Amino acid sequence: MIIYWFVLSLIGFIHIEQILMNLSWQLPYYLTYPVILIISYLLIKKMMIHTIDITQKWHILLSLTQLLLLLTYIPMKPSLLMVAIFLIFIGIEIARWDVAMKMNLLINDQKQYEEERSHLTETFRIVRSERHDFLKHVASIHYMLENHHHEEAAAYLDDLVDGYEETNLSIKGERGSVAGILQEMYNRGKASGVTMIYDADMPFSTLPMKDKHIVTLLGNLLSNSIEASTEWKIHSGKQANVSLQFYKRSGLYMIICQNPSLPIPTPILDRLYQSFGQTTKNKHEGLGTKIIHDTVHDYMGSLDFTYKEEEFTVKIKIPAIHQGKIEESSE
Known part of the structure; x- marks a missing residue:
């Protein structure tokens, strides 16, 4: 070069x-x-x-x-x-x-499609595995109840429900590729010791965006949050939580992502989400933030972020406009 x-x-x-x-x-x-x-x-x-x-x-x-x-x-x-x-x-x-x-x-598109396929395959593998074992779990609980092992059955059922809830948080009502990225990010956060909290009033797939753009937006948003939270967790020694909220208000789809973060220098904050190379993390090119900004802008949305008391919050608003109308306006 x-x-x-x-x-x-x-x-x-x-x-x-x-x-x-x-x-x-x-x-x-x-x-x-x-x-x-x-x-x-x-x-x-x-x-x-x-x-x-x-x-x-x-x-x-x-x-x-x-x-x-x-x-x-x-x-x-x-x-x-x-x-x-x-x-x-x-x-x-x-x-x-x-x-x-x-x-x-x-x-980049090819890499994204490969990642989406991998995420989707893993998600359906988990669902098929849970479905395959479901009757076995029911038989085990039935046996424990018949033998009056009620406490053991209750503990077993609680553990089973927790496992199903993890999958349900990610895939309920979502289309395949979107479910895949949510499940992948959930597993990535869990592997890093970060608690992932999805609080959605409706499926993310209802966003008036193409699936590949939803995957790009959520993937970069959650990936950045997980990495920042992991660094904060290592330095502070405290539990880190990533919260992703999604709801619709007054014709706007609202996405709010919150995570703990180490102190961010003011020069970086001033240009974050505006240009390549600006990142809150070490040893990164800062591509994700610019991609998020461009994706939101392409759908006539707005993006705002705040950093206060080691808490980083990103708020994204997407107009509830039919996807076809957005594409026509962009042409």
Whole structure:
């Protein structure tokens, strides 16, 4: 990646030097090239789509085209035509980034579909397993009651109900992919020692959004909350709870997610959910928060968050508008 940007800045430097030849005065190369290097460095820090996602064939083709443009300067005398050549160079680079972005989206979609399939498979495996064992549990309880082991039967039944309740919290009334992500996040939180609380007046599948966007929204929202809660739990030594509420009020679907969090620096809070690279967690790129923001924005929703006394709260409002109307307005 660094080599790519170094070569790109070098080619850009040659173009700019040729254009400057049209001026009556010349800037020394040791002033122009450092400026181009700095601009390239800032682009590296700003851009999150990596050109390595493009196949080698495309890289070679686009790079050869850019190098061939440099050959046109050999017989050419200084003229404004050089500006046009430089613009062609920029256009080729824009095309490279456009292809890289589309490929990156396709790769992310593929990963998301694979995760959804995995979550869905696991959810149905759990349901089938519980259904398969149901009669066995009933037989065991019946035997204990017949033999007047009432306390043992009650304890056994309580344990059984708790297990079924965990699954029921995630899948009741939900479509397959949404049930899968809720179950996956529930299991992930439980494995991290974080208590997951789902308080929904209706299925999340009733949101006027495509299933893949609901999965993206809930997956990133809960994943961020679980990771922040786990870090807080490790540092504080206290039990961490993640609460996810969902209800409808006055034509708006409301999603409220709360979790404990370690202190968040003010500069990060000011730009959270606005740009890539902003995150409350260590060793993360901060992609999830921007994805959440973009998903909410695409459905004409609003997002607000507060951090007070080590409690982080995200409030999302989605208008109760038919999905088809949203898609038409976005076009």
